[in-house]
Amino acid sequence: MTRFASRWILACVAVLTIAAADVSPALANWLKVRDAAMTLRERGRSQEAYELVAQTGVTTVAHEVDRSFIAGFLALRVLGRHDLALAHFKNMAVMTARLRPSDDPAGHRAMAGYWLGRTLQVMGQADEAKTLYTTAAMYRNTFYGLLAASQAGLSDTRAAIAPAAPAYPRPQLFWHDPRMNSELVLAIIKTESNFRTTAVSSAGALGDMQLMPGTVKAISRKTGVPLDPRMVASNRNYNVAVGSHHFADLLAKYAGNVTLAAAAYNAGSGASDGWIARFGDPRTNSIDIVDWIELIPFRETRGYVKKVVSNYVAYLSTGTSSVTASAR
Structure with a gap:
């Protein structure tokens, strides 16, 4: 986040x-x-x-x-x-x-x-x-x-998680970035706000995907699209459109690695890049990806990355997509 x-x-x-x-x-x-x-x-x-x-x-x-x-x-x-x-x-x-x-x-x-x-x-x-x-x-x-x-x-992950399907709601998403599948967007929303559209964190993060106002401004400058912070804070589709665009950019930056993108979404790409430089790059197998997660110095970010990955697999398991139990 x-x-x-x-x-x-x-x-x-x-x-x-x-x-x-x-x-x-x-x-x-x-x-x-x-x-x-x-x-x-x-x-x-x-x-x-x-x-x-x-x-x-x-x-x-x-x-x-x-x-x-x-x-x-x-x-x-x-x-x-x-x-x-x-x-x-x-x-x-x-x-x-x-x-x-x-x-x-x-x-x-x-x-x-x-x-x-x-x-x-x-x-x-x-x-x-x-x-x-x-x-x-x-x-x-x-x-x-x-x-x-x-x-x-x-190989029974889908069957094992199926009874918990009610804990993984699937509100219809209209505007999420097409570079991300809906299961990953849902996993992030569940981790961030548990689908509370008007959620505001103690740090000021807004809405379903818990976007910081500064991040919204940066996205607006980068894309050239005027963005309304009030809509980010109150409208799910608007919030998801902006948040999923940001996460999709991070996925592109980290070659599709969900773990690295999630760490950057939570702590900033500067932090994620710094940890790659310090601990190694799991994309090149210079470090085991589970080790990399456990070496993250921020307790919140360690927990956040794990929740995004587990929620993502849960959404894949309770939907129609194929399931792979991996941190990558």
Whole structure:
């Protein structure tokens, strides 16, 4: 989404001063540790990054789940310590049973199962890995549930998601950009506003596709078409026409990669380009695309990208299009 596009520099500063933001002190403290560890990893001090996370105490179940994930991720994907990764992901799986409903227990169970499966797969335990992937795939309406289903070779995604079809409304869209299919537009709207046409975010993003006024002005200048901010804020078709044009431009910029386009829509193309430069380009296989998502430093953007991808697959699954469970 575009709500961060005009606040990119401020957002970078906020990562370091997050205690002043609208978060609890416990979350602020954990996010500082998380960010410091990822900075150490990026500077080649991976062992220090791992030790910082592994030795940090946290005070909530949700933060322990995330701490276990980051420790496991660093152990598996950076240090190659499969034994340590397995222990951390097992702890993550156990802790998900204690998560509150508001902390997305289903999504985190799928996440733990997926990463346990990947760890066991690397360790040569293919049968055990498939069992864990299959279990994680029970949560098929989540990002990691979809990835787990793909890893397990399951082909029943459409049937698994079909009962949830009422949760994925399909209002008729008249003006969306023809460079995007309707399922992707619907996925973005569901993620952005859950179809609340008059939604206004705390940052000032407007309507179904949550467009920032500055973005609307930029699109108007680029296209030479006068755009009415009042219509953007109140008329679904008008909002979708502008928002889908913007997202389609991002898709073109990133060679059709939905993940990169979604990251840019949320945090700005400058941010997405910066992460490609820092972490690698998943389009060239210089980095695993799931790793790339997890390295995004903005918690909101990480979650946003996952929701867009999972909602997109859900719309494909409950419609007439073919289904591919992929983050690409």
